[in-house]
Amino acid sequence: MIKKKATLLLADGTIFHGSLIGNPGTNGGEICFNTGMTGYQEIYTDPSYTGQVIVTTTSHIGNYGVHNEEVESDHPTIGGIVVNSFSEIYSRLDGHGSLQDYLVSNGITGIADIDTRKLVRHIRSQGAMNAIISSEYEGDLEGLKAELEKLPDMNGLELSSQVCTKEPYFFGNEDAPIRVACLDFGIKKNILRNLASRGVYCKVFPAKTSLAEMETWAPDAYFLSNGPGDPAAMDYAVETVKDVLATNKPVFGICLGHQLLAEAVGISTFKMHHGHRGINHPIKNLFTGKSEITSQNHGFNIVREDAEKHAEVEITHVHLNDNTVAGIKLNNKPAFSVQYHPESSPGPHDSRYLFDDFIALINKN
Numbered sequence: 001m002i003k004k005k006a007t008l009l010l011a012d013g014t015i016f017h018g019s020l021i022g023n024p025g026t027n028g029g030e031i032c033f034n035t036g037m038t039g040y041q042e043i044y045t046d047p048s049y050t051g052q053v054i055v056t057t058t059s060h061i062g063n064y065g066v067h068n069e070e071v072e073s074d075h076p077t078i079g080g081i082v083v084n085s086f087s088e089i090y091s092r093l094d095g096h097g098s099l100q101d102y103l104v105s106n107g108i109t110g111i112a113d114i115d116t117r118k119l120v121r122h123i124r125s126q127g128a129m130n131a132i133i134s135s136e137y138e139g140d141l142e143g144l145k146a147e148l149e150k151l152p153d154m155n156g157l158e159l160s161s162q163v164c165t166k167e168p169y170f171f172g173n174e175d176a177p178i179r180v181a182c183l184d185f186g187i188k189k190n191i192l193r194n195l196a197s198r199g200v201y202c203k204v205f206p207a208k209t210s211l212a213e214m215e216t217w218a219p220d221a222y223f224l225s226n227g228p229g230d231p232a233a234m235d236y237a238v239e240t241v242k243d244v245l246a247t248n249k250p251v252f253g254i255c256l257g258h259q260l261l262a263e264a265v266g267i268s269t270f271k272m273h274h275g276h277r278g279i280n281h282p283i284k285n286l287f288t289g290k291s292e293i294t295s296q297n298h299g300f301n302i303v304r305e306d307a308e309k310h311a312e313v314e315i316t317h318v319h320l321n322d323n324t325v326a327g328i329k330l331n332n333k334p335a336f337s338v339q340y341h342p343e344s345s346p347g348p349h350d351s352r353y354l355f356d357d358f359i360a361l362i363n364k365n
């Protein structure tokens with residue numbers, strides 16, 4: 001097979017030449033890397049990666065194809081993929097197709113045969129930045145640069161209202177004993193599966209739904225979802241979370257939901273140098289003293305000093321690699337949240353107890 005060429009251009013001028021994978025064309029966004037050894041389809045369909053170019057550090061991608069059930073949303077909204085060794089051929093008895101066909105049918109342009117180790121070391125030292133992948137601008141660097149400049153900056157970018165559901169929908173068993181209103185900022189399906197399997201009937205609401213509308217369904221508790229973009233650009237959501245807290249009903253937030261809970265009580269968020277994305281990030285639970293190996297995907301974080309000096313906030317979890325805050329709880333409300341992903345799809349199941357804690361909190365309330 002003759003491979004078609006593609007180029008990857010980073011905002012700092014660094015260029016990588018490789019082979020086109022997926023859809024011929026041009027796409028891009030903020031470049032980030034995920035160190036997970038498995039789970040590429042779950043990663044590519046996680047709405048939190050909307051508008052991002054994902055570099056996978058595991059060197060073989062595509063070799064187990066795609067599976068219709070292993071998705072975190074209906075279709076990927078990523079800005080492209082960068083891989084080392086790509087396989088159009090897949091070996092899996094129950095696979096539903098090749099990753100190549102999946103990328104093409106979803107209009108995603110990617111690049112393969114890249115020295116991803118070199119690229120990741122570059123991002124790790126230079127920090128997050130935009131990048132563009134193209135099969136159309138061979139030998140036309142100026143044209144490629146012009147495309148790169150059109151990409152939005154992740155700082156100050158609001159994306160949740162674009163990726164969330166347009167209409168409310170239900171998930172789980174209607175007769176389940178607990179009703180949870182889930183605010184969809186880009187929710188991963190495995191969060192809903194984890195809630196439903198614990199006896200929760202979920203109603204998922206678009207990001208911009210008011211508390212009054214959600215209350216007409218009389219939920220027992222609220223869930224604040226993960227999602228893409230900069231939490232500091234989401235004033236509308238911060239206001240809703242304040243309203244939700246005023247009900248005194250239990251609240252659980254994951255990742256973006258955690259950042260929004262923090263913002264709602266006056267804790268600021270900041271853009272990290274290059275974020276945390278992978279499935280082996282060590283977290284310490286400060287209450288039990290136990291550590292958890294966790295799944296992570298975030299480029300923003302909450303300001304530790306704000307959390308520490310806040311009279312009503314307790315830091316519950318810390319990231320053991322860099323001491324960033326990984327979880328909080330409120331002392332005056334039944335509300336808690338984590339920066340990482342207990343639904344872990346992909347990833348280890350160490351933190352699934354947080355869903356049980358949420359159910360226990362609801363039952364206690």
Ligand SMILES: NC(=O)CC[C@H](N)C(=O)O
Binds near residue numbers: 254257301
């Ligand atoms: N997974 C998420 O919810 C990500 C939250 C936010 N967009 C961040 O990058 O930090």
